[in-house]
Amino acid sequence: MTTRGLTAVAALALVICPALSSCSTGIESEGSGRAEVIEAPVHDPADLKIAYFSAGTSNSYLQASIDEAKKVGGKLGADLDVFDGKFDAQTQYNQMQQALTSGKYNAFVVEPNDGNLVCDLLTQQAPEKKVLVSVFNLPICGRATKLGDQTHQPGTLTYVGGQTLDVYRSWVRSVKRAHPHGAKIALISGPDLNANTLSFFSAAKAFKPSEGYRVVSKQTTDYSTPKAFDAAQTILHAHPDLDVIMSNFSGMTRGVVAAADGKDVQVFDFGGDRWALKQVADGSLTGSVMMLPRLETRRAIEAVADYVKGKRVPPFIDLTKSGALPGTPFATKNNVGEFTAQY
Secondary structure: OOOOOOOHHHHHOOOOHHHOOOOOOOOOOOOOOOOOOOOOOOOOHHHOEEEEEEOOOOOHHHHHHHHHHHHHHHHHOOEEEEEEOOOOHHHHHHHHHHHHHHOOOOEEEEOOOOOOOOHHHHHHHHHHOOOEEEEEOOOOOOOOOOOHHHHOOOOOOEEEEOOOHHHHHHHHHHHHHHOOOOEEEEEEEOOOOOHHHHHHHHHHHHOOHHHOEEEEEEEEOOOOHHHHHHHHHHHHHHOOOOOEEEEOOHHHHHHHHHHOOOOOOEEEEEEOOHHHHHHHHHOOOOEEEEOOHHHHHHHHHHHHHHHHOOOOOOOEEEHHHOOOOOOOOEEOOOOHHHOOOOO
């Protein structure tokens, strides 16, 4: 297996999307575009030339995913090049366009920064070039707030995910159960266009003022601990009577917990890394929702390998049904010992 430099392609990419007629409309393709998965470009996984598009490389979640991608690619005997999207939608788009133009790859495994921007590229341009597309973590083409099989975009092979809208809705319900008479709530998430942010904020609409719930702040960040610390500190200064902070990634939650130290506020985490599970056990976090970066990456790449071997691949691979979880993705003080973090 070979691994290309994480930033080399970004330096070469000169495509500016707004000037291109091929830029994605972000419209779902039931009424347009290719709906069928292309025929397998090869029949031996060892002949796969995979471009692995990571949303970024700056946190432990993404680093675990990339490490797993290299391991799986090596086991298959496939070539796999990693592209660092730097949490920048245009950078990642340019990388994909350059990779497609190069003719080097017969498979894209994609964790998109903006699923609408890359919609046409992945569902029309890539198939036209006989490139298989497997999407993971973040749905494309306006499907971030869809459910079940509807998270899969026709024209791609599969979507692999465990943080879909229904999971976020369950997360919101867990906060409401903890505060049945209402609460003042703050939401801290990743980048604005990130599908998980869209699902999180959509689910949070269930906090209805008529039921006593008030979302006093919604902040987006780059998923980093320092940015989350600053956001939480600002929120807590403005709302000293805050009841709940929901943090949409364990790396951010570290900063949130630090900012909330000594204050009477509950912190709900989404991420389930080793640190978060320890904090749940200690009582510093009310709970955590598990994310499985290694498993989702493995399943996304293995789906491509299975397809070229002639095996059936489901349109949606739901990680919440995985045997890696004890029947639920929600870790609490009562069951946290049943979970194993993947990063």
